[in-house]
Every structure is written in C-alpha cells, then in structure tokens.
Amino acid sequence: MLKALLWDVDGTLAETERDGHLVAFNAAFEEFGLPWRWSEERYAELLRVAGGFERLLHFLESEPRGSSSKDERRTLARRLHLRKNELYVGRVEEGAVPLRPGVRELMDDCARAGVFMAIVTTTSRGNAEALLRVNLGGDWQRRFAALVGAEDAPRKKPDPQAYRVALELLGLEAHEAVAIEDSPAGLESALAAGVPVVMARSRFFADAPVNGAIAAGPGLERAAGWEPAPSETSGRIGLAQIRAWHRLGSSTSPVRGRGRA
Ligand code: XBP
Numbered sequence: 074m075l076k077a078l079l080w081d082v083d084g085t086l087a088e089t090e091r092d093g094h095l096v097a098f099n100a101a102f103e104e105f106g107l108p109w110r111w112s113e114e115r116y117a118e119l120l121r122v123a124g125g126f127e128r129l130l131h132f133l134e135s136e137p138r139g140s141s142s143k144d145e146r147r148t149l150a151r152r153l154h155l156r157k158n159e160l161y162v163g164r165v166e167e168g169a170v171p172l173r174p175g176v177r178e179l180m181d182d183c184a185r186a187g188v189f190m191a192i193v194t195t196t197s198r199g200n201a202e203a204l205l206r207v208n209l210g211g212d213w214q215r216r217f218a219a220l221v222g223a224e225d226a227p228r229k230k231p232d233p234q235a236y237r238v239a240l241e242l243l244g245l246e247a248h249e250a251v252a253i254e255d256s257p258a259g260l261e262s263a264l265a266a267g268v269p270v271v272m273a274r275s276r277f278f279a280d281a282p283v284n285g286a287i288a289a290g291p292g293l294e295r296a297a298g299w300e301p302a303p304s305e306t307s308g309r310i311g312l313a314q315i316r317a318w319h320r321l322g323s324s325t326s327p328v329r330g331r332g333r334a
Pocket residue numbers: 081082083084090094122123124125126158193194195196197200230256259
C-alpha cells in the first residue's frame with residue numbers, strides 16, 4: 074500500500090535549474106569578474122554532475138583558463154557556490170521560481186488522503202526550504218514528515234543515500250513509497266534504494282532515459298503523454314493515478330526506453 078510520496082526538488086517541484094541555479098551561477102561568475110557564462114546547452118551537459126559544488130569543480134578542472142592548483146580550484150568552487158546559493162535564494166524570494174503546474178494539487182491530494190510526504194534532494198536544505206516557504210507559505214513544514222538535503226545525505230544522487238535516510242526517518246519500507254523525480258541520477262538513486270519512481274520530465278531531462286520507472290510523462294498538470302496511459306485521459310495526474318501506477322508497478326515490468334513517453 075502507498076503510504077508516502079517522496080519529492081525530488083530541482084526540476085521536479087520547479088524548473089529550478091533553468092529559472093534559478095543557472096541564472097545564479099552566471100551572476101556569480103559576473104560578480105567575481107570571471108569570463109564564464111554557461112548557456113542552456115552547456116548547462117545541460119554539466120547537469121550530468123549532481124551537486125552544484127561538484128558541478129563547478131568539474132567545470133574548473135576542464136577549463137584551461139581556470140586556476141592551476143587543486144587547492145585553488147576547490148577554494149574558488151566553494152566561494153562561487155556559496156555566492157551562487159545566496160543569489161539563488163534571492164531569485165526564489167523574488168518569485169522567479171514558481172512550482173511546476175500540478176505539484177501543489179498533488180500535494181493537496183496527499184494531505185487530504187493522509188499520505189505522508191518528504192523532500193529528498195541533492196541541493197542544500199537552505200535552497201529547498203526557501204523554495205517551499207515562498208511557494209507554499211510560512212506553514213510549509215506541516216506538510217512534510219521529513220526533509221532530506223545535501224547536509225543529511227552528502228553522497229549525492231545517483232547514490233541511494235538520500236532515499237535511504239528518508240525511508241529511515243519515515244519508518245517505511247521502500248515499496249510503501251513512490252518517488253517523484255525528473256533526472257536519470259534521481260531515478261537511479263531511488264531505484265537503488267528500492268523505491269518505485271514516477272518520472273515527471275523537466276526542461277533539461279526532456280528526452281532522458283526512464284528505464285525502470287513505473288510511469289513517465291511530461292508533467293503532473295495533464296494526463297496526456299504519460300506512459301502507462303492514465304485511466305482518466307483528461308485532467309491532471311492525481312494521487313489516485315499514482316496509487317494505480319504503484320499497484321501496477323508492483324505486479325508488472327516497469328517503463329522501458331528512451332525519449333518522450
Ligand atoms: C539537483 C542538483 C543540485 C542543483 C544545484 O538535485 O544536482 O545540485 O543543480 O543545487 P535534486 P546545489 O534534483 O536532487 O534536487 O548547488 O545546492 O548543489
């Protein structure tokens with residue numbers, strides 16, 4: 074039986090990468106007087122590295138005009154990442170990073186039905202909390218039984234640590250939960266912890282593989298384009314549909330393949 078929904082943050086709750094992190098990385102480069110500006114295409118490649126600090130370090134290591142020593146690169150990555158996160162929270166507080174359509178409605182379904190919710194993310198608690206506070210209001214914490222962020226699970230997705238910590242905090246078995254994810258790293262992380270996954274594709278992972286997911290589709294706001302096809306073909310993806318996929322996923326083989334579902 075489904076007892077909890079585990080929400081990824083970046084790309085799943087909101088288009089945080091496009092509307093928040095990418096803009097904030099570029100603004101930090103500019104403030105530091107650095108010549109780098111990442112395009113959406115470049116960022117799509119860099120997103121293969123999970124974690125903003127790790128992503129920066131990876132970029133600095135491949136950048137011929139960057140600092141020469143390993144220590145210098147780590148120090149610069151730390152300073153840039155710190156500032157990027159301040160700028161990111163600033164953008165969130167300005168309202169530049171709204172929830173994706175259908176997210177709030179599914180959260181409300183869970184509240185009505187007494188299904189627990191938790192946040193399971195590779196980003197920092199501060200970033201996640203700002204997004205939730207601004208978009209769900211001051212009492213956002215009441216909605217969630219747990220928030221697992223980078224500080225709680227330093228081994229970033231695709232490592233299963235964040236999902237394992239969340240299950241432990243909730244006192245649930247993996248098969249009693251469903252993860253809502255958008256990225257291959259998130260999918261791998263949840264599956265490695267044994268948690269069934271619903272993939273709500275995001276901007277940067279629109280065509281990424283979804284092998285192993287119990288369902289995949291373009292977004293929670295509409296039933297069109299989802300595989301397996303929802304029982305109601307009009308309207309949004311609600312808790313009843315997630316429950317149906319969860320039951321189906323326990324009895325049949327999951328979604329296979331690449332490209333749009
Ligand atoms: C996605 C990530 C994050 C963000 C940036 O995590 O990889 O690193 O890109 O956040 P998820 P930080 O989808 O699991 O939420 O700079 O705070 O790492």
